Amino acid sequence: METIKNTDTQIETVNYETQLHAQPYDLSASGFYFRSVEEYEHKSTNHKNDYGDEVEEYEIQFIDGDDLDCDLFKALSVHQGNFNHYFTACEDWDDDQKIKVIIAVGEAGYNFDPESDDPDGFDIDLYELDSLKELAEQFVEEGLFGEIPENIRFYLDYDAIARDLGMDYSEIRLNDTNYIYRMA
16 A cells, blocks of 8 residues: 655555556646556646646556556557546456457457446457467367367368458457457
């Protein structure tokens, strides 16, 4: 727990791993780093530019944190009006939920409102595999193409099956892991 001390008040904030930066649109003001909504509110209150005017609008930038949280930041198009939901997602969602939102919103173009939508609400087939060829081999093993005798499996063209699967499935690399997915 980190405490920010001020002469008038004392604010306790949870020390998140993720660090953001509030860059003012006002060129005569300097920005500040923050790790929580409380820290942002504390620093933005009474934030003045070089002429003593109040600074109200900021571009929010990802500075430091987990690679998956960085990808989530991009997918959610985090800005001054929604970064509080981003911090909640970083803290409350598991990696699987983050990955689904990153793929659905960032790659497939789905809309997502962190305030009202469920990160598990996307119909997505997700496989943690290195290639579409591995997915083809897995589908044959699972019997997706019907029962194929073991002695005939050696003659299957898995590369051709992988090319066909590439019409419906896509690949993405997140957090040093390759994922193959299909949005329904």
